[in-house]
Amino acid sequence: MGVVAGAIVRTNDCFQIACVTKKYPIFFMLSDLLNAKSRILREYLQVRTGRVIALPTYRMEGVRLNENVAILGGAASPVGKMQGVSEDGIQQLEHEVLAKLVVEALADAGLEKSDVGSMIFTLPRPYTQQKYFATFMANYLRLPCDGLVMEVMGNGMTPALAFQTAIDQVRLGRTKVALALGVNFETGTPSAEHMMSSMRATGDVDFHTPFGFTPISWYAMDAVRYIHEHNSSREDIASVAVKNRRHAMDNPIAQYRKPMSLDDVLAQRPIVEPLGLFEVPGRGDGAVCLVVASEDVARGTGKPFVRVKGEGFYHEGAHQISEMPNDMISFEAAKIAGAKAFLNAGISAKNLDLAEIYAPCTIVEILVAEALGLCPRGQGARQAANGETSVGGRIPICTSGGLLSRGHPAYVTALYSYFEVLEQLRGRGGARQVSDAELGIVCTELGNYNAAMVHVLEAVA
Amino acid sequence: MGVVAGAIVRTNDCFQIACVTKKYPIFFMLSDLLNAKSRILREYLQVRTGRVIALPTYRMEGVRLNENVAILGGAASPVGKMQGVSEDGIQQLEHEVLAKLVVEALADAGLEKSDVGSMIFTLPRPYTQQKYFATFMANYLRLPCDGLVMEVMGNGMTPALAFQTAIDQVRLGRTKVALALGVNFETGTPSAEHMMSSMRATGDVDFHTPFGFTPISWYAMDAVRYIHEHNSSREDIASVAVKNRRHAMDNPIAQYRKPMSLDDVLAQRPIVEPLGLFEVPGRGDGAVCLVVASEDVARGTGKPFVRVKGEGFYHEGAHQISEMPNDMISFEAAKIAGAKAFLNAGISAKNLDLAEIYAPCTIVEILVAEALGLCPRGQGARQAANGETSVGGRIPICTSGGLLSRGHPAYVTALYSYFEVLEQLRGRGGARQVSDAELGIVCTELGNYNAAMVHVLEAVA
Amino acid sequence: MTNDVQQMTGKRAYPPRKSEFTQVFWDGVAQGRFRTTKCGKCERTSFPPKPICPHCWSDQVSWTDLSGHGVLYSATTVHAGPAAFAADLPYRVGIVDLDEGMRVATRILDDTKLDEPVELVALAYEDGPLYGARRAPADK
Amino acid sequence: MTNDVQQMTGKRAYPPRKSEFTQVFWDGVAQGRFRTTKCGKCERTSFPPKPICPHCWSDQVSWTDLSGHGVLYSATTVHAGPAAFAADLPYRVGIVDLDEGMRVATRILDDTKLDEPVELVALAYEDGPLYGARRAPADK
């Protein structure tokens, strides 16, 4: 019983000691082994296993990043109303909903509990009673972790930051498998009250909020400027909502799936002119869990997976508006983040088969498509109206139905975007499947696209 | 004017293109260059600079992590009451306080605005009116970033997670210099009301909160068990508060600096038995900014700095209590995180010159000191009473005055801990200086030390 | 197996929420019956009860009765509490290790000392149940 | 240089906070005077006013007067707003590019079209000042 460490196994990127007394393998970064005297290594293993360890010999060959990270699986609840208390005092609880998805996602990935070593959560809404939700869930799932367990926050980009940070845990060698997950429950709070909080978010509390700016008012001003500069029309812009509804009709987890015509969209009451009710996002609850892992783990499952082929982030150093006048609707950060991701992936925009874009309003999808080079400047609205961004078109955008129809539980919305591309690249898109989909992107933002994060994802059979 | 990229410079860890039209140098990970066809690289540079770029030739030699990251500088406001509105309607605003510290910290580091490429914030308290504080600050400081800009949250570990994530941005090659920073304003809210929120944090909202558990009640139960098992005494445990007050008297940014005797501590009214008012943390506002950078940048400044020599994180998969009975006061996560950090640094606990420990109550410092191997099991209280953990003693702990006397603005507290070790390792500890301090640690937690994060820091002259 | 139900005046200071799943537990407590979940796959029990086994993540869980007996692992008396609990101050809370090998945190209703045997007791408030622990009778 | 001050009835729906630093700005607005900060090091201006220059991070800033004149860059009419603004609905907000090369977001008080000249006007509510923008007189 004295010898617990079976072997130090050299994998692609870090050493692994399989401890027969623990369910959880212990990983070392090579840098640990390079630094450690064998006495210190023995001390460490003693703490981890509670036993005296015999050390096999090992050789070091320099530190190497876990370059390739994959999405192996995921699970997402239908978007809709989950929060609220029924007459008999019964309610859905965030942690019960999310725990179920974690188990589903792991099964989808072909992995087990003991494989998981990190959980990066999106911050829940303040309406979630259980605070310190991440560590609460680590307990609820009784999951020891060597990679970070934390909640992250960055406006609508929150879920993308969780996804990126989960990837980073794998890349830094802290774990082989990490979860990016979260829950957004908010429908228990009425909109006018919710806006009392959100109005303090998308702008300056002292220099914007007092005038009554709301989050979507900024996008409305993008639309007004776009129409002004490019001789576009409300009709062309609104066609994005129609297209996305058509996509959502084929997405079983979408919040809004009833057929909808352009006339239906145009007939709605105005919310922030020129945008009407169907051109701005509804509110919803949602929960998602994604499983990311090093590519060697992914290959080991024998299942199809998706490789994170490229990533790009950029913050332009502004929030809602730049105090120095600029071309507000050129979405500089999306341009740069996209170019970084394409460079990192070694591809061009024209290589893409589909794109999931974080676009709370119709106009935003158009401006991002232009910034990323999916549509020429000033032509995005027209091309959407022409069907070029529909499933079956030149470059399908928001096959999930997007924020307007799939739904927008804001702090987990982008996790739904990654989930959609994961499904598409594994050929599971059903009636909305993009044929031969091999390369997709997810693009998310914060502010008025003052920062953007782009991931290029690639199907691996 | 056609050629903008001056040169592709090979540094230690990533390539850098100095663009003369931009203040901000553009970094590449070698993996980008390995993947990129020169056409794609040109497309990228065109987006970043708005110009056509002539590309010099470059050679790739494999991907390498930025292994060594350093703390170069920092600035911290005195802990105390900052929040609140005066009679004439004037108040201190979080962003004004923090912006000033950012500028101070950069000056301390010997760097400039244009060097900084990432900001990882601690989540502000809900009492901070300005929401989406991170991106608000990116605008306020007009700071474009290639590394992540976000807020992180993990209970009392929040600042350590921000610090780790800032380090990770550098290590992953996204930036050479990152800020770990945050502000905790809370004293505008009375304690009984604040506890209505914090009681929902340190336990299960449905299975703990209804009984009236408060955050520090868990630590009190540690104290009760410790006295019971180790024949310790309230007096020995309370000596930690006296020792830390003595340290704080020499720390100009500490919140509580009046002399205090053991009798003073024991005479206070009970808060959570056996702990009285001076054995539990007061409340305070605070703000801190730390500058982390790759070691080559640090060396370039010609100033003394602190190397992040080792890091360790572990979450045991429990929250406040383990549902399976265990030895609650052995602080398993601190043991493992400590062992990981020591292994990563290639040192043993006995090599340390000082330790800053996140300890909201006296007992916690004792239990962590034991878990980390700074004191033998069951001897921590006695050794504190004997002066072994005082400045001048065998292993000085919490030279800053710790959470009890330096102060505890919770969501930034650990940033103060890193700041203290930074000051000590640069010989700036004043009257509380640990002589010949070369190696220190910071240890932080969440829950009832259900997770711990340890950083080993080393002075570099 | 049922435990004592103590009638309490007034309402709970901070009532627990009930999901479709956890209401089974709370409805039991109202009748002095303590139950939790047991996994059909790894056969381990969990507390609080959960629809997914935290040990092996199986959803094959079923309800099992608890004796409500254990020993006091630790406790403290709270003198400064949240606004909602002001009327209760000071009050005692603690950690109980149940005979079935589970650790529970709850209100401690008397001055039981560490490592002494305790029993759970249901507290029937006007708006619903809670529970606490007190010294176990000597004959148990 | 001062701009019009328009007397308003009632209080501001969501009053801005004032720091020791920003009160200089708000006190000026109350008198129809728009000011912001200019950097003594890089000589660039900033809006909102800041004690640290956002362009070069110097703290050598001083106050400088603004003409309050510019053009409307974009605008929208808000029909669904936060509870505090319910009484104002619908209302128009927009973005103004000032002649001094700064971009400001504020209430738009009329139907000015994009790229048309506007001027800032102080709004003196009973509890303190705000401001808005309206079509600039033709003679300016």
Ligand SMILES: [Zn+2]
């Ligand atoms: Zn099980």
Ligand SMILES: [Zn+2]
């Ligand atoms: Zn300047």
